[in-house]
Amino acid sequence: xxxxxxxxxxSIEAPKGVAVFICGCRGKVSSKIRLExxxxxxxxxxxxxxxxxxxxxxxxxxxxxxxxxxSTDEVDRFLVAGCSWHSCRxxxxxxxxxxxxxxxxxxxxxxxxxxxxxxxPKQAEEKAMRLLKVSLARCDSLQPTPRLRxxxxxxxxxxxxxxxxxxxxxxxxxxxxxxxxIVCPGDxxxxxxxxxxxxxxxxxxxxxxxDAEGKVTLSTxxxxxxxxxxxxxxRAVIDTPLGDTEINAGAVxxxxxxxxxxxxLASIFGDKAMTQEExxxxxxxxxxxxxxxxxxxxxxxxxxxxxxxxxxxxxHNALFLRTLNPRTRSTIITREVFALGQCEAxxxxxxxxGTRIVRSDGFPxxxxxxxxxxxxxxxxxxxIPYDLVVLDxxxxxxxxxxxxxxxxxxxxxxxxxxxxxAKLKPSESIRPGVFLCxxxxxxxxxIGPTLEARSAAALASGMLRSxxxxxxxxxxxxxxxxSACLTCVRTCPYGAPSIGVEGKAEIKMDLCQGCGVCVGICxxxxxxxxxxxxxxxxxxxxxxxxxxx
Amino acid sequence: xxxxxxTCSFCGYAATDLAGLQGMKYSxxxxxxxxxCTGRLDVKHVLQAVRMxxxxxLVVGCLEGNCNYQYGNLEARKRVEQAKGIMKExxxxxxxxEMVNLASNQPWRFVQAVEDMxxxxxxMGPSPLNKVRR
Amino acid sequence: MIIAEQKxxxxxxxxxxxxxxxxxxxxxxxxxxxxxxxxxEVSILSEALRIESDLKGNGWxxxxxxxxxxxxxxxxxxxxxxxxxxxxxxxxxxxVGAQVMQELYPDVRVLPGLDxxxxxxxxxxxxYLEKCGGCGDCVLHLTGGICPIARCSKSLLxxxxxxxxxxxxxxxPDVPCGxxxxxxxxxxxxxxxxxxxxxxxxDWRRSRSGGxxxxxxxxxxxxxxEKSARGAR
Numbered sequence: 001x002x003x004x005x006x007x008x009x010x011s012i013e014a015p016k017g018v019a020v021f022i023c024g025c026r027g028k029v030s031s032k033i034r035l036e037x038x039x040x041x042x043x044x045x046x047x048x049x050x051x052x053x054x055x056x057x058x059x060x061x062x063x064x065x066x067x068x069x070x071s072t073d074e075v076d077r078f079l080v081a082g083c084s085w086h087s088c089r090x091x092x093x094x095x096x097x098x099x100x101x102x103x104x105x106x107x108x109x110x111x112x113x114x115x116x117x118x119x120x121p122k123q124a125e126e127k128a129m130r131l132l133k134v135s136l137a138r139c140d141s142l143q144p145t146p147r148l149r150x151x152x153x154x155x156x157x158x159x160x161x162x163x164x165x166x167x168x169x170x171x172x173x174x175x176x177x178x179x180x181x182i183v184c185p186g187d188x189x190x191x192x193x194x195x196x197x198x199x200x201x202x203x204x205x206x207x208x209x210x211d212a213e214g215k216v217t218l219s220t221x222x223x224x225x226x227x228x229x230x231x232x233x234x235r236a237v238i239d240t241p242l243g244d245t246e247i248n249a250g251a252v253x254x255x256x257x258x259x260x261x262x263x264x265l266a267s268i269f270g271d272k273a274m275t276q277e278e279x280x281x282x283x284x285x286x287x288x289x290x291x292x293x294x295x296x297x298x299x300x301x302x303x304x305x306x307x308x309x310x311x312x313x314x315x316h317n318a319l320f321l322r323t324l325n326p327r328t329r330s331t332i333i334t335r336e337v338f339a340l341g342q343c344e345a346x347x348x349x350x351x352x353x354g355t356r357i358v359r360s361d362g363f364p365x366x367x368x369x370x371x372x373x374x375x376x377x378x379x380x381x382x383x384i385p386y387d388l389v390v391l392d393x394x395x396x397x398x399x400x401x402x403x404x405x406x407x408x409x410x411x412x413x414x415x416x417x418x419x420x421x422a423k424l425k426p427s428e429s430i431r432p433g434v435f436l437c438x439x440x441x442x443x444x445x446x447i448g449p450t451l452e453a454r455s456a457a458a459l460a461s462g463m464l465r466s467x468x469x470x471x472x473x474x475x476x477x478x479x480x481x482x483s484a485c486l487t488c489v490r491t492c493p494y495g496a497p498s499i500g501v502e503g504k505a506e507i508k509m510d511l512c513q514g515c516g517v518c519v520g521i522c523x524x525x526x527x528x529x530x531x532x533x534x535x536x537x538x539x540x541x542x543x544x545x546x547x548x549x
Numbered sequence: 550x551x552x553x554x555x556t557c558s559f560c561g562y563a564a565t566d567l568a569g570l571q572g573m574k575y576s577x578x579x580x581x582x583x584x585x586c587t588g589r590l591d592v593k594h595v596l597q598a599v600r601m602x603x604x605x606x607l608v609v610g611c612l613e614g615n616c617n618y619q620y621g622n623l624e625a626r627k628r629v630e631q632a633k634g635i636m637k638e639x640x641x642x643x644x645x646x647e648m649v650n651l652a653s654n655q656p657w658r659f660v661q662a663v664e665d666m667x668x669x670x671x672x673m674g675p676s677p678l679n680k681v682r683r
Numbered sequence: 684m685i686i687a688e689q690k691x692x693x694x695x696x697x698x699x700x701x702x703x704x705x706x707x708x709x710x711x712x713x714x715x716x717x718x719x720x721x722x723x724e725v726s727i728l729s730e731a732l733r734i735e736s737d738l739k740g741n742g743w744x745x746x747x748x749x750x751x752x753x754x755x756x757x758x759x760x761x762x763x764x765x766x767x768x769x770x771x772x773x774x775x776x777x778x779v780g781a782q783v784m785q786e787l788y789p790d791v792r793v794l795p796g797l798d799x800x801x802x803x804x805x806x807x808x809x810x811y812l813e814k815c816g817g818c819g820d821c822v823l824h825l826t827g828g829i830c831p832i833a834r835c836s837k838s839l840l841x842x843x844x845x846x847x848x849x850x851x852x853x854x855x856p857d858v859p860c861g862x863x864x865x866x867x868x869x870x871x872x873x874x875x876x877x878x879x880x881x882x883x884x885x886d887w888r889r890s891r892s893g894g895x896x897x898x899x900x901x902x903x904x905x906x907x908x909e910k911s912a913r914g915a916r
Contacts, residue, residue, distance in 0.1 A: 084566045085558075085583065113569025114581055123577035130580060421615055424559075430619070473585060485716035490808045493619040515618035516589025520628065523721035524711050524749070532585055537594050544580035545551050545601040593723070596730035600737065635727070638692040639735050678737050 012535075015140050016076040017049030019069055023057040023082030025112050032116040032124045038081060041129055045136045049074045057082050058091055070099040077105030079139045081132055083112040104145040104472070104531065109135035134543040141539055145472050145530040146509070153232030153464050154250040155179065157457070160224055160407075161255030162186050162398060165438040165449045169255045170216050171208055172457035178464070180216045181247060183238055185398075187221050224406045227252060230510035231433025232468040251433050251460035254407065254417055255453060256440035258395035265300065268366055269389045276313045279390050283317070289325045290387030293318075294371060297334035297392055302362040304335065310392040311337045317390070319350035331356045331384050333364060333373060358382060397440055407434055408495050408511075417441045427456040430494060431511065435460050473514040473531045479504040481526035488518035488527060550670055551679075552579040552663065553598045554607040557587045559617040561609035563653035568660055575663040579607070586610070587648075588621025595632040595646055604676045605666040608648045609659060615652065622650060642673050684713035684804070685777045686811045687720065687797040692731055695773065698794045699732075702771040703742065707732070707796070708762065708784065709749035710776035717811050720775030720797050722749040728775065728796060744769075753780025759787050766791060801833070819889030819896060825877055827868030835861035840882040 020042045024030030035053045042051045050069055054062045057080050070078060078101070080092055085108040093103035111128040119127060157173045159166050159182045166182055167189060173180045182189060209216065225237040225244065236247045266273045274282070282289070295314040297304060304310055311334050318330040337357060339347035351357070358373055365372040370385045397415055404411045409429045410418045420430050422444040429436040436444075437452035444452065477488075477497070482504040488497040489505065496511035497518060505526070507518070519527045519534075528534065542549055556562045562583050568575065584590060587610035598606045608629050610622035626648050633643035647666060651658040674680070699705060707729045715721030729747045736743035748765045751758045753776030766772065771792045774781035778799040785793040801813035816832025822840070823830060832838045836846075836854045842862030846853030850863045869875050889896070905913070 084562075084569075086563060086566055110566075110581070113566040115569075115577075117569035117572055118574060119577040127577045127580070134580065134582065420619065421617060423615075424617060481711070481722070483711045483715045483721065485721075487716075487718070487808065491624070493621075513618060515586040515621045516584065517586065517618065517621050517624050520589050520591045520624065521723075523715045523718050523723045525722035525726065529585065529589065532589055534591065534593070537582070537584070537591070538597055540582050541553065541594065541598045541603075542601055544553055544582060545598065545603055548601040591723070591726075593726045593730050596727065596734060600730060600734045635692065635731050639696075639731055640738065641734070678734065681738060681740060 012141060012143050012533075015047045015142075017074045018045070018047050018136070018139050019066075019075045019078040020048055020051040020136075021054050021057055021066055021069075021078065021080045021082075022051065023054045023062075023080060023112075025082055025116075026056050029082065029112050029116040032119075032121045033111060033128050034125060037125060038111075038128060038132055041132055042081075042136065047140050048136070054082075058088050063091075063095055066095060067099050070095075070101060076101060077107070077139060077142060079107045079109060079135055081109040081111050081128070081135065084108070084110050084114075102144045105139075105142045107135050107139035107142060130544060133547075134540045137539045137543045138536060141533070141536045143530060146474070146476070147472060151232055151468060153466075153468055154234075154248050155464050156181065156247075156249040157251050157253060157460050157464075158183065158234070158236055158247060158249035159253045159255055160403065161189070161253075161257065161438060162259065163189065163255075163257035163438075165257050165453045166253075166255035167205065167208075168450055168453035169253050169437060169457045170212075172454045173253075173461065174208075174212045174216050176457065176461040178457075178461060180212075181249070182216065182218045183222045183224055184218065184220045185223055189218060189220060224403060227407045227434070230468075231463060234433065250464045251435065252407065253435045253437065253453075253456045253460055254403070254409070254429060254441065255438040255456070256398060256400060256403070256417070257449065258439045259398055261394045261396040263391040263394045265296065265391050269391075272387065273389045273391055275391050275393050276310070276317055277393050279317055279321070283320055283324055286324070289321060289328045291328060292385045292387045293321060293328055293330045293390060294384055294386040294388070295330065295332045295334075295390040296364075296371075297332055298360070298363065299392070300363055302335055302360060304338075304392075310334075312339070312343050313393070314390070315339060315343065315347050315350045315355070318355040319346060319353050322350070322353040322355060329356070330354075331358055333358045333360050333371065333384070335359065335361060358384065395439065400440060407431065409434060409436075410495075412442050416443075419444055427452060427459050432513070433460075433463065473529060474509050474512040475507050475514065475516060475518055475527050475529045477505045477507055478526050478528065479506070481524050483524045483526070485523060487521055487523055491521050492518055550576070550578040550604050550667065550675065551602055552576065552605045552607065552666055552670070553603045554579050554581045554609050554659075554663070555584055555587070555590060555594070556581055556609040557611060557617070557621070558583055558585050560611035560615065560651060560653040561587065561659075564609070564651050564656045564659045567653065568656035571656060573656055573660045575660045576667045578667070579663050586616065586618045586621035587625035588616075588618060590625045590628050592628050592632045592635070595629070596635065599636065599641065599645065599676065600678065602676060602679050604645065604670045604679065606646045607662055607666055608646075609662070610648065610650055612650045612652050641677065644669055644673070645676065684716055684802070685779070685799060686717050686801050686803040686813065687714050687777050687799040688717075689719055689724065689728070689775070689797055690795070692728070692735070695728070695794070695796055696732070696735055699743075699771060699773075702792070704744040704746075704769045705732070705771040705773055706746050706748060706762075706766055706769040707773045708753065708775060708780075709747075710751075710753035710780050711749060712752045712754070714775065714777055714780075714797060715749075717805070718809065720777075722747075725749055725775055728773070732773075750776070750780075753777070754783055756783060756787060759783050763788075803833075817890070818885065818887075820885050822882060822885075825880070825882055826865045827872060827874070827877075829861060829865045829868055831861055831865065831882075833861075834859075834864065840885065 022035045022038050039051045042048050092106045096103040096106050109131050115124045115128045156179045159169050170180045170182050219240050222238050222240040225239050227236050229235045232250045234249045297310045297314045314332045321330050360373040370383045373382050375382045412418050419442040426445050435456040437456040494511050497505050497507045500506040516529050519529050616622040629648040632646050636643045649662040707725050709720045709725035725747045729745045732745045748762050766788050773794050773796045775796045781793050781795050802815040803811050803813040806812050813833050818832045836852050847860040852858040852860045
């Protein structure tokens with residue numbers, strides 16, 4: 001791996017020449033703003049080599065014209081005044097690459113969304129002139145961002161898991177053509193007779209493992225000790241019963257599940273109690289059901305603490321029960337039914353099928369053959385006879401501390417693996433190249449463990465499809481200035497900075513996500529981001545405010 | 550009037566784009582400068598903007614708890630508070646600096662924030678720095 | 684490390700009366716680490732002073748520099764060129780750094796931008812607690828590794844006093860009693876017996892009562908010959 005040498009604090013190379021393209025956006029901009037005035041303004045700027053007015057920069061014909069204008073030695077960067085940075089940046093970066101320029105030397109000036117579409121012509125034009133000056137100043141100050149040379153990725157996917165989610169992820173990864181290794185801390189990944197994610201049963205699992213022989217390996221009673229490296233080239237040390245082994249993998253999927261545990265309420269009801277899971281199994285095998293089935297979707301305090309989705313389960317199982325055994329009376333006792341999304345329909349059907357739902361603000365009084373609930377609406381006691389009490393599924397969180405430390409993914413306060421913003425990165429962890437699924441992770445979008453596992457495997461596979469580069473808009477420490485005060489180490493959300501052998505902070509380029517929090521907080525101003533240096537922001541402010549320095 | 554909005558590259562910038570795409574109206578006196586995340590904000594830059602003649606400075610980040618980088622926006626809020634404190638110390642209205650949190654699909658919140666700042670500056674008058682320079 | 688905090692800007696402005704051109708000087712050591720006087724704070728204070736100047740029409744020239752260590756003459760000497768032309772130095776180094784600056788630049792007025800507080804450590808980022816009283820006669824081996832001079836409000840050598848309530852000091856319910864901490868530390872070490880042994884009165888001449896303290900390390904002091912050889916180099 002080679003890294004471009006970072007430029008020194010003050011020696012940013014002066015631009016060779018800037019090519020400016022002013023985009024009319026098929027009239028959306030040109031109807032409000034006279035592009036010629038912008039052209040004249042741009043020409044006044046000392047570093048500008050050429051200015052062209054374009055019809056629509058993002059269409060192939062104009063792209064070709066732009067490529068032609070860029071194929072000169074007098075230009076090393078370009079600026080497009082047109083639409084938003086969000087919509088066209090990738091296109092222009094590719095254009096830069098195909099024109100032999102550094103893709104980090106591209107600046108976009110937003111005269112469409114920020115000007116033409118919101119302001120009256122006169123104001124739009126005034127503002128566009130101002131934005132152009134800001135962008136020209138920023139364009140001059142751009143410097144190549146460091147990039148590691150593209151590296152060939154290892155396509156193996158390492159899965160850490162203890163249950164059906166890991167198996168589902170492995171199955172998906174195998175289907176996508178990846179070699180997979182599953183590391184399971186327990187002595188068995190899929191217990192015989194266990195009901196797992198959809199479509200997994202003993203026969204199914206055995207068939208999969210047979211089909212995938214040589215492609216999917218399972219290492220039980222094994223623990224991940226450390227995970228070094230970057231996406232595409234991770235090195236994992238795994239503690240197996242046969243000793244430590246080092247595994248190379250391109251991506252890692254953390255697929256830890258919560259583990260089944262006994263419901264503490266079971267002891268109250270003895271052999272008259274079973275969990276929702278057991279009930280499902282009985283119903284699946286057409287076992288005979290007694291006359292009065294009561295589902296107690298609560299814990300000892302009457303809260304839904306065992307399983308927040310327990311009423312979801314109860315409503316559906318009650319429907320299932322009534323459909324198979326119309327003579328059975330089914331009653332759900334709970335504080336509140338959470339019928340989210342599709343469950344709303346199931347809830348209605350279940351009610352129509354005759355399921356009774358009794359609200360209770362606390363744990364009912366237990367008599368030998370009936371439960372007594374104080375109905376908050378009637379204000380009276382209601383006695384509900386039972387032959388069978390169905391209790392919530394109880395799961396406990398496995399201890400993830402060791403794993404979290406090994407993969408460098410933090411835990412939440414409740415001890416789950418932390419997720420980034422689930423809406424933006426639904427199946428990823430905080431560390432790039434490490435994906436997250438399984439019920440032991442921080443709750444995400446609630447799409448269920450099966451879909452999450454498949455999504456994580458698909459994302460990992462997608463990431464490994466082509467060679468990877470890292471770097472780009474990252475932060476870098478100028479070690480001469482560093483006080484080794486640890487402020488960046490403490491503040492970074494990604495654990496990218498650490499104090500290196502030199503006794504100064506260094507930022508791991510592979511872990512840095514480019515947010516700049518460390519840049520803003522470094523007391524010694526020893527950290528800068530290549531595209532958001534202090535002086536770049538200052539010069540933009542200056543241009544935005546009329547040129548005062 | 551001179552207003553500056555320092556936005557993050559995610560919800561902040563996207564909301565300003567959407568305001569444009571939906572043809573919302575707001576004062577053309579505001580110049581938007583993009584940061585990677587509001588966590589990149591430096592108190593120095595806020596003060597620089599004020600010194601260079603900004604009548605108001607807005608820092609626009611994602612909703613709290615929704616930061617693309619986990620908590621950059623919370624860091625930013627602390628720095629905005631620090632900047633406000635310094636403004637007060639040197640006898641400027643701290644209300645000239647504000648932090649706004651919004652989602653990318655809430656362009657009206659951006660428009661509202663610009664509008665609020667505009668009204669506030671009209672009430673307070675231009676930055677005293679611009680008065681003495683005139 | 685040395686813990687300090689910035690003076691309120693209006694106090695700094697008051698000190699600057701009569702000056703026209705000032706150099707704000709920071710330090711990359713202790714005061715950078717306690718977020719009081721590193722390059723970042725230098726830049727923020729400088730911006731604030733420039734605004735102040737523009738507002739009042741003072742016409743100040745405010746420049747910035749940050750030293751590696753403001754307590755050593757060699758580093759402070761490195762800013763000689765920067766200092767020339769300025770009539771005041773605003774030191775964002777600790778009180779030690781400020782004095783070294785004044786020694787090296789006797790013609791320029793050095794103004795303290797920080798209040799130097801104590802010798803302490805970060806409890807966590809942004810929270811600093813005094814740990815050492817600098818008494819010149821350390822007794823930590825008798826007190827479970829907790830300094831009675833700095834961490835007992837009365838600096839008692841044989842505590843606690845009657846003001847210790849439920850582990851807190853009477854001066855403030857948020858301040859832990861130093862001697863309560865000492866007791867529990869000795870308990871953990873298994874040396875509660877030390878609580879029974881009175882610590883004799885200290886020789887306070889080794890503390891601040893004996894004038895400025897000077898420590899001479901003979902083996903490190905350069906001889907006149909060495910100095911002249913170095914001067915010739």
